[in-house]
Amino acid sequence: MSGHHTIAETEKAVQAKLGAVPLHREQMAAVSNIHRAATAIRQHLENSVLRTSDLTWTGFVVLWVVWIWGEMETRYVAEEAGISKGTLTGVAKTLQSRGLLERLGHPTDGRLAVLRLTPEGEELMADLFPKFNEEEVFVSDPLESAEAQSLAEMLRRMVTHLEANGEQRRLDLRGDTPLPPRRSGRRAKHG
Amino acid sequence: MSGHHTIAETEKAVQAKLGAVPLHREQMAAVSNIHRAATAIRQHLENSVLRTSDLTWTGFVVLWVVWIWGEMETRYVAEEAGISKGTLTGVAKTLQSRGLLERLGHPTDGRLAVLRLTPEGEELMADLFPKFNEEEVFVSDPLESAEAQSLAEMLRRMVTHLEANGEQRRLDLRGDTPLPPRRSGRRAKHG
DNA sequence: CAGACATAGTTCGGAACCGCAAGTATTGTG
DNA sequence: CACAATACTTGCGGTTCCGAACTATGTCTG
Numbered sequence: 001m002s003g004h005h006t007i008a009e010t011e012k013a014v015q016a017k018l019g020a021v022p023l024h025r026e027q028m029a030a031v032s033n034i035h036r037a038a039t040a041i042r043q044h045l046e047n048s049v050l051r052t053s054d055l056t057w058t059g060f061v062v063l064w065v066v067w068i069w070g071e072m073e074t075r076y077v078a079e080e081a082g083i084s085k086g087t088l089t090g091v092a093k094t095l096q097s098r099g100l101l102e103r104l105g106h107p108t109d110g111r112l113a114v115l116r117l118t119p120e121g122e123e124l125m126a127d128l129f130p131k132f133n134e135e136e137v138f139v140s141d142p143l144e145s146a147e148a149q150s151l152a153e154m155l156r157r158m159v160t161h162l163e164a165n166g167e168q169r170r171l172d173l174r175g176d177t178p179l180p181p182r183r184s185g186r187r188a189k190h191g
Numbered sequence: 192m193s194g195h196h197t198i199a200e201t202e203k204a205v206q207a208k209l210g211a212v213p214l215h216r217e218q219m220a221a222v223s224n225i226h227r228a229a230t231a232i233r234q235h236l237e238n239s240v241l242r243t244s245d246l247t248w249t250g251f252v253v254l255w256v257v258w259i260w261g262e263m264e265t266r267y268v269a270e271e272a273g274i275s276k277g278t279l280t281g282v283a284k285t286l287q288s289r290g291l292l293e294r295l296g297h298p299t300d301g302r303l304a305v306l307r308l309t310p311e312g313e314e315l316m317a318d319l320f321p322k323f324n325e326e327e328v329f330v331s332d333p334l335e336s337a338e339a340q341s342l343a344e345m346l347r348r349m350v351t352h353l354e355a356n357g358e359q360r361r362l363d364l365r366g367d368t369p370l371p372p373r374r375s376g377r378r379a380k381h382g
Numbered sequence: 383c384a385g386a387c388a389t390a391g392t393t394c395g396g397a398a399c400c401g402c403a404a405g406t407a408t409t410g411t412g
Numbered sequence: 413c414a415c416a417a418t419a420c421t422t423g424c425g426g427t428t429c430c431g432a433a434c435t436a437t438g439t440c441t442g
Contacts, residue, residue: 004266004267004270004271005260005267005271006351006354007347007350007351007354008347008351010259010271013259013260014259017258017259018259018320023321023324024324024325024327024328026331026336026339026340026343027324027327027328027330027331027334027339028324028327029339029340029343030327030331030334030339030340030342030343030346031232031327031330031331032327033342033343033346033347033350034225034228034229034232034342034346035229035232035233035273036273036346036350037225037229037346037349037350038225038226038228038229039273040273040349040350040353040354040357041222041225041226041349041353042226043273044353044357044360044361046430047361047370048360048361048364048365049364051370051371051373052365052370052371054371054373054374056397056398056430057398058398058399059398067208068201068204068205068208068209069196069204069208070208073419074419074420075195075419075420076195076196079195080195080196080201082227082230082231082234083398083399083400084399084400084401085419085420085421086399086400086401086402086420086421086422086423087398087399087400089420089421089422090397090398090399091397091398091399094397094398109408109409109418109419110407110408110409110419111407111408111409111418111419111420112408112418112419112420113419113420113421129209129214130214133214133215133218133219134215136215136218136219136221136222136223137215137218138360139218139222139349139352139353140217140218140221140222140349141352142345142348142349142351142352143218143221143345143348143349145217147345148217148218148220148221149217149220149221150341150345151221151224151225151342151345151346152217152220152221152224154333154334154338154341154342155221155224155225155227155228155342156198156199156224157333157334158228158231158232158330158331158333158334159198159224159227159228159231160197160198160199160333161330161332161333162231162232162235162330163197163198163231166231166235169235169239169329170235170238170239173239173240174239174243179238179242179243180242180243180245181401181402182242182245182400182401182402182425182426183245183425183426183427184400184401184402184424184425184426184427186401186402186403186404186423186424186425187402187403187424187425188402188403188404237400247400247427247428248428249427249428249429250427250428264390265390265391266389266390266391274428274429274430275429275430275431276390276391276392277391277392277393277394277429277430277431277432278428278429278430279391280391280392280393281392281427281428281429282427282428282429285426285427285428300389300390300437300438301390301436301437301438302389302390302391302436302437302438303389303390303391303437304390304391372431372432373396373397373430373431373432374396374397375395375396375397375398375430375431376394376395376396376397376430376431376432376433377393377394377395377396377431377432377433377434378394378395378432378433379432379433
């Protein structure tokens with residue numbers, strides 16, 4: 001990395017800039033460090049193990065989800081991977097074109113599509129995931145075993161909380177006013 | 192969210208799929224929960240406070256960095272925001288076109304460009320950041336004060352570790368063989 | 383001071399990504 | 413059988429994203 005500012009310096013600058021403003025600093029530090037860490041870890045993994053297999057982060061996550069769960073309907077894959085259905089269609093195509101993933105129709109419900117790894121995909125994940133896990137160990141090096149568990153547990157609580165209450169919170173926040181449409185996006189044919 | 196699988200169910204499925212494989216599970220859970228949490232938090236913030244200002248996550252982060260540090264050279268902005276300098280060029284253009292950011296040449300070194308918020312940008316951040324912070328509080332709701340501090344501190348250690356040792360690690364990993372080029376990307380004109 | 387080297391930023395190719403609208407197909411229901 | 417609901421795909425318009433190539437500028441050195 002060799003950054004211009006370390007994470008500690010940034011927190012100091014925040015203190016200086018926002019010293020007078022009444023803020024909830026602990027939560028701010030927690031949330032922003034989650035994103036800092038996620039970005040740094042992702043970049044490390046993309047530029048080490050994933051790069052050697054020419055996989056993007058998202059491509060790997062999709063493969064991982066399907067690998068863990070076995071055959072899985074596309075809508076759930078998208079949700080687990082944290083991407084939209086439309087994006088998944090494209091990513092799945094890329095992975096199919098590389099022979100790692102296959103797309104099956106559902107036997108009884110013709111509307112559904114199911115994803116599954118090909119044998120090549122299975123082989124790749126069996127080879128790749130241990131290497132990936134080694135890097136997870138590397139990035140977790142500064143944590144004691146108990147700390148890693150505690151970290152995982154706190155994050156799990158945050159995710160569970162958002163899964164349970166996030167939507168309601170967003171509804172409450174916007175009250176009556178509906179969300180404004182995005183600047184971009186497809187327009188209605190007439191209107 | 193209303194997901195198909197909760198985070199706890201996913202962890203159980205991982206256990207089932209990988210039960211026989213010797214893995215470092217604590218680190219795996221810690222790292223994957225960092226990404227789960229980061230994704231969930233990001234989506235919550237994009238679909239609440241950022242949406243009402245039609246800001247993307249990255250756009251907001253860039254504004255935030257420039258806001259905290261004041262005038263800042265673009266290379267450092269990119270690094271702090273966790274994006275490449277090529278990406279920053281585009282994002283800065285978008286933000287300039289909305290009148291939130293301005294780009295200044297460096298007085299003595301003609302290679303440098305400096306970013307600064309416009310008055311509109313300052314005003315937006317002064318209004319937006321408290322709301323953003325309120326959502327940081329919301330997502331941190333399951334954490335005690337001491338826990339939030341401990342979480343931030345552990346993540347800080349991971350980031351610092353990666354900043355200090357990540358590059359060397361990646362060098363060690365690939366040994367002699369250079370990284371393969373990406374599938375995408377610009378090609379040489381001739382060769 | 384010219385040529386070599388280094389540095390900062392932009393451009394560009396290819397891909398990912400979102401949200402939404404619309405289209406296609408299938409399933410459930412009155 | 414009309415009609416609504418569901419699941420996925422496609423397409424649009426825009427943004428983001430990386431990293432290598434390219435341009436412009438600055439610095440070092442013989």
